[in-house]
Amino acid sequence: MSSDVIKPAREPLVAAEEAAEEQGPEGLPILSLRDAEVRAADGRRLLLVAALDVLAGQRIAVTGPSGSGKSLLLSTLTGRWPAGLRFTGERTTTVDRIGFVPQRGLDALHPLIPLVRQLRLVTGAAPDRIAGVLESVGLDDPALHRCRPAELSGGQAQRASVALAALTNAPLVLADEPTSALDRESRDQTLRLLEEIVGPRQTLVVATHDSAVVRALGARHLAVSDGVVTELSPRAERESGRR
Incomplete structure (x- = not known):
């Protein structure tokens, strides 16, 4: 160049x-x-x-x-x-x-801890705040909130890692x-x-x-x-x- x-x-x-x-x-x-x-x-x-x-x-x-x-x-x-x-x-x-979004969403998440519980434990965010961020990244289905990250698709896990980074403020x-x-x-x-x-x-x-x-x-x-x-x-x- x-x-x-x-x-x-x-x-x-x-x-x-x-x-x-x-x-x-x-x-x-x-x-x-x-x-x-x-x-x-x-x-x-x-x-x-x-x-x-x-x-x-x-x-x-x-x-x-x-x-x-x-x-x-x-x-x-x-x-x-x-x-x-x-x-x-x-x-x-x-x-x-510092928030971090990895190449693979699962690398930012514990594979076996249900998603919402994990976000609450890691960030200390209030339930309403977590629900709002998950809705903004397209994970507003309550069934997904109870899923373990290992049960999510690659795209869903990546969106969850974006939500995690956002919740760190x-x-x-x-x-x-x-x-x-x-x-x-x-x-x-x-x-x-x-x-x-x-x-x-x-x-x-x-x-x-x-x-x-x-x-x-x-x-x-x-x-x-x-x-x-x-x-x-x-x-x-x-x-x-x-x-």
Whole structure:
């Protein structure tokens, strides 16, 4: 990809500045990385983020091929890394809770605890709040509320994981390839749910290999290649698309 399209993350982040202008006081950094590196036990560098500011209320898409480091970037945003990896650099955040939507909905849920009971135990949310969120994600059937997650379809389990993330009321919600295991219709539905459930003041970061997801979110765009995180300027992306 040409150098006039990709900008190193250490340079001023065009999308961050544009988003801050659009959002005013709400467009404040909630999480920042500086000179962030993650290395394997043998010293191999797996991830490099020279500088990154995540702003309140942003929608951010993270793209890159399998194994490029997308999931590791999400781990770095959470401040938790797989065993054996070493983080160096600076990570600062004002966030006290982070919601997470995994690739497979069942990965966010205990397979054997009935759905509503589980959401109540994990989040402490009131029954009316749980019922309202489940209705908003299309799981308003009382029979589903009594189901164990293992009894749900893949699409239903994914919607349940979106509901779980929403019920945390987290300022930052991360989604790791949340649509890759879904058909096109379920993918589009999950994206709509994420946009509807995650409030305008909450930040949503979605890792994906699907360009349709990036277009649907209308998001700030980070690209990961061989562990190096760069930012694709929306302005340059639009200009590139017109050529």
